[in-house]
Amino acid sequence: MTLLLEDKVAFVSGAGRGIGAAAARLFAREGARVLLAARTEEQLRAVTEDIRTHGGEADFVICDLADAASVRAAVDRVVSVYGRLDVAFNNGATITPPGESTERDFDRLYQVNLRGVWLAMRAQIAAIRATAGRGAIVNNSSIGSLRGNPALPAYGAMKRAVNSLTESAAISYGPENIRINAIAPGNTRTEMIETWESTSPGLVERLIANCPLRRQAAPEEIAEAAAWLLSDRSSFVTGTVLRVDGGAGS
Numbered sequence: 001m002t003l004l005l006e007d008k009v010a011f012v013s014g015a016g017r018g019i020g021a022a023a024a025r026l027f028a029r030e031g032a033r034v035l036l037a038a039r040t041e042e043q044l045r046a047v048t049e050d051i052r053t054h055g056g057e058a059d060f061v062i063c064d065l066a067d068a069a070s071v072r073a074a075v076d077r078v079v080s081v082y083g084r085l086d087v088a089f090n091n092g093a094t095i096t097p098p099g100e101s102t103e104r105d106f107d108r109l110y111q112v113n114l115r116g117v118w119l120a121m122r123a124q125i126a127a128i129r130a131t132a133g134r135g136a137i138v139n140n141s142s143i144g145s146l147r148g149n150p151a152l153p154a155y156g157a158m159k160r161a162v163n164s165l166t167e168s169a170a171i172s173y174g175p176e177n178i179r180i181n182a183i184a185p186g187n188t189r190t191e192m193i194e195t196w197e198s199t200s201p202g203l204v205e206r207l208i209a210n211c212p213l214r215r216q217a218a219p220e221e222i223a224e225a226a227a228w229l230l231s232d233r234s235s236f237v238t239g240t241v242l243r244v245d246g247g248a249g250s
């Protein structure tokens with residue numbers, strides 16, 4: 001049976017830990033050559049070496065999504081290492097303390113979670129056009145983008161804007177057979193949710209109680225949805241924001 005991402009070259013941001021690391025590992029197991037991007041070299045190196053140990057092909061690049069030149073250089077790097085770009089998972093993002101944001105927090109969320117995704121998509125679309133000619137992009141949004149989000153209002157706003165960018169780009173680039181989708185994960189066991197829990201004790205328990213499947217997701221379960229949307233098996237899906245939330249948004 002053909003692997004889901006056989007012969008594809010994939011770019012994954014935020015690939016040093018959490019959902020991005022799970023995605024990089026999964027994409028490699030599914031046949032992709034993967035370029036991992038984030039800021040923390042030790043984490044990127046560890047995931048890359050683990051992928052290679054298991055027979056996959058991977059490399060990494062240091063990238064700060066808040067820095068436009070760094071984002072462009074990271075996408076250029078995938079083409080210089082692997083000669084092409086087929087698919088990209090724009091997963092890297094940050095969180096700020098819950099409650100009312102400071103101006104500084106708001107600007108940071110804008111730079112990393114929204115402008116970083118926009119910059120990455122622009123560079124990726126140019127790279128796909130110049131090399132593979134067709135492809136797919138998945139942006140990692142959040143279930144918190146789909147309704148009022150009083151705990152994380154600025155985070156929710158940036159993620160909702162990511163949904164809008166996704167839907168618009170799907171219309172713009174669909175005629176070139178570049179599909180653009182987003183996933184909206186619910187409560188997933190990663191450092192991000194642990195950081196939030198540390199300032200809001202009991203958060204994870206409350207989220208689990210509100211989830212029909214009554215549990216957190218493992219990062220791998222979120223990565224599976226991204227892999228499918230990036231693969232040719234979702235060939236008629238574009239412009240969607242797919243909830244991967246155990247039913248919590250129902």
Ligand SMILES: NC(=O)c1ccc[n+]([C@@H]2O[C@H](COP(=O)([O-])OP(=O)(O)OC[C@H]3O[C@@H](n4cnc5c(N)ncnc54)[C@H](OP(=O)(O)O)[C@@H]3O)[C@@H](O)[C@H]2O)c1
Binds near residue numbers: 014015066143
């Ligand atoms: N966990 C959840 O429950 C949940 C729910 C809904 C949506 N999400 C979304 O899922 C995605 C992954 O989150 P996660 O839970 O896996 O979080 P995580 O464990 O904190 O991982 C975040 C990743 O993004 C990278 N990153 C953060 N700031 C960056 C920057 N300025 N430039 C480049 N990379 C940066 C981090 O690496 P460095 O710090 O080394 O740069 C890390 O690799 C995010 O988009 C998040 O909003 C998560």
